[in-house]
């Protein structure tokens with residue numbers, strides 16, 4: 110234990126230089142404190158880009174917020190429909206679409222909504238984003254299995270539109286799912302570089318939805334844990350590791366068509382060009398993690414903490430090499446390392462798009478921070494991508510000692526609304 | 542109810558132009574939609590300044606994080622001491638001070654802590670802030686009444702150092718205090734422009750404190766609700782109103798000496814140059830608020846929602862004028878308006894420094910967002926400033942219909958540690 114940590118510690122030997130600078134190969138030379146010291150100041154890396162003035166287009170072939178450059182903050186909310194009126198649901202989705210387009214472009218939810226309308230009526234915008242720029246806000250909608258059929262009832266006459274892939278996620282080993290934080294009829298993922306803008310958006314949708322939907326749960330994410338474009342630096346999750354290195358990227362069109370976008374004939378026509386959103390709130394036992402050695406942490410992940418390079422390699426973006434061994438003939442990337450089990454090599458070529466966020470929700474009542482990763486992934490087919498991947502991880506992943514998924518949800522996200530299309534709104538094709 | 546809000550609404554008449562542009566006087570002329578439309582695009586105001594590269598000096602006459610330009614994000618944590626060992630507490634506070642100075646300057650908690658030390662030991666920095674700039678991180682420490690005497694026991698031999706002003710805050714009308722979110726032996730307020738930097742700091746302090754302290758509760762704040770310097774634009778709270786307009790400012794030296802900094806002879810010497818921190822988690826009933834008219838909202842606050850100007854005035858920074866009346870001889874600033882009751886005019890000259898944050902902690906299980914204001918104030922004397930002010934508000938404030946305080950805490954914050962002073966650490970003067 111290092112409860113007295115400011116006693117002098119030995120400068121890290123052997124592994125450090127390779128890790129920090131990617132210079133030498135596997136059998137690195139011994140280096141002293143001077144070399145290792147170069148990372149001592151955190152701020153040597155470039156500051157993260159924070160785009161506040163930029164608006165992300167709302168319309169397009171696909172919804173924004175999926176391959177869009179991952180914004181820094183998220184407010185994720187799921188809603189349960191509280192009415193059986195198909196018309197009310199349709200009306201709300203049409204309202205939401207109009208509001209979403211306005212808000213993502215940096216406008217109020219309704220024109221002059223906060224102060225410019227009738228003073229004898231409630232303002233139609235709640236006002237806390239007045240004066241704030243678009244901040245790359247995206248709003249992404251999806252529909253859960255229970256939107257189509259709830260407790261066996263087809264409330265809105267759309268049961269036949271449910272795809273075979275839109276299932277209740279199975280129970281996986283090693284999870285403790287809280288139903289009140291799981292599922293939901295509708296999801297809206299709000300991502301922005303300013304949390305106040307994301308919170309404002311969800312709140313105004315909830316407000317207009319009053320009487321039609323109620324918030325089931327919502328989650329604030331404060332730090333992105335993925336890169337979705339090549340321009341973005343790789344952020345770090347709360348285990349201190351770079352997260353998103355081997356993620357799919359927005360310019361990998363072929364891969365996105367193979368692994369993210371629902372294809373023609375994959376399922377019902379309304380979903381073509383859409384995708385599935387998987388959400389899992391994963392509690393991290395950070396105190397326990399923080400007590401393990403650097404060697405153990407790197408064994409568990411299968412990458413080096415400093416650089417993010419795979420074990421045995423030197424650059425963050427080097428390919429994972431599962432055949433490298435140490436002198437004792439042990440694989441450098443452990444047999445149960447997270448990246449090995451999650452890799453396409455281990456899973457018959459499967460890949461997914463990850464787009465999660467770090468969270469900290471106060472404390473758990475036992476003296477620990479209630480913190481973790483709000484895992485979000487987008488896949489073309491949960492049955493052949495997410496479920497087998499999660500199964501592989503749930504059974505063997507060395508990470509399991511340090512994490513517990515506490516929520517689980519799956520949603521089908523329709524494609525985008527095209528420029529100039531005035532007849533379509535969020536989910537309208539479900540009601541044709 | 543506006544569940545069908547995209548029906549055309551009447552352009553706001555009469556009040557709008559005055560409110561939006563502060564042009565005309567109290568009896569404003571009728572204006573049409575064209576004038577009112579100028580605020581329709583939210584982004585007309587300047588984008589908030591986000592200073593990521595800047596480090597705030599750790600040392601000085603006063604602690605940083607009090608009159609420091611309010612950063613955008615906060616992670617607030619209180620700790621309970623879990624040991625009776627005075628030595629352990631002293632050791633931890635010394636460690637904390639060293640770590641705090643490093644982290645606020647953009648360094649790791651310990652030199653090469655994340656990856657550069659012994660791989661066979663747990664890293665001494667948790668790593669998730671590697672590569673992130675200082676982001677104006679400040680860490681501010683304070684000690685609660687229970688640090689001095691807990692359940693009648695003087696655990697650390699410092700009971701005589703407790704000031705008479707460091708009391709358990711009384712029960713006020715109209716509050717529902719949750720003990721598990723209140724109090725605490727020690728508080729650390731981490732403010733930064735990047736939440737990951739603030740979370741990293743608290744977590745590393747908690748980590749090193751393991752065995753000596755345990756986190757009692759922690760709160761993430763995502764949007765500042767105050768300006769503390771004249772350069773800062775006034776942000777908005779979740780009721781959509783500008784918050785911080787009439788706050789004390791960092792350059793008002795005389796007022797700060799009168800209302801914020803503990804003076805020589807006010808109490809025990811160790812606190813001279815320090816201050817008291819009041820923390821109150823105030824849940825806002827935002828759904829109920831969102832259903833009230835603009836007129837009612839402005840009556841409750843006593844200021845105009847668009848501009849932030851006092852009722853009857855035209856500019857945000859106009860002085861409150863409590864004598865103005867409408868044609869029916871009713872005061873324009875209502876008798877129970879929040880700003881009237883909280884004003885120095887109503888309170889015999891009392892002022893306080895506000896430095897709170899908006900929060901959204903998921904949902905409350907009843908379909909509502911669990912959102913509000915994490916109120917923080919710094920005062921020279923809670924007995925003569927905060928308590929009478931809160932009493933005045935608790936009894937009559939029109940806001941009470943829309944808010945409920947759910948936590949309460951008071952801490953005494955020592956002065957700053959001077960440049961070059963190597964013998965002093967956080968709280969060391971308590972143990973002299």
Ligand code: HEM
Pocket residue numbers: 346348350351352353354355356389391393410412429447448449451452453461481482484495498499502508512
């Ligand atoms: C708290 C939980 C988790 C943590 C801390 C975590 C952390 C990481 C880290 C540090 C990497 C290496 C860098 C990178 O390539 O992004 C990684 C890779 C990856 N993770 Fe996770 N992860 C978590 C949960 C999951 C889950 C639930 C899944 C999917 C079911 C998943 C799928 C992947 C995949 C596919 C990769 C890339 C593997 C490759 O290199 O091909 N992770 N994760």
Ligand code: HEM
Pocket residue numbers: 778780782783784785786787788821823825842844861879880881883884885893913914916927930931934940944
């Ligand atoms: C959720 C709860 C609260 C909300 C929404 C709120 C909101 C506001 C707003 C909008 C203003 C006007 C702008 C400004 O001058 O900053 C204001 C002013 C003020 N508030 Fe609050 N406030 C809350 C709680 C409190 C509490 C608990 C206190 C102290 C006990 C307080 C003390 C003050 C003071 C001193 C002023 C300045 C009054 C003046 O003009 O002289 N507020 N508040």
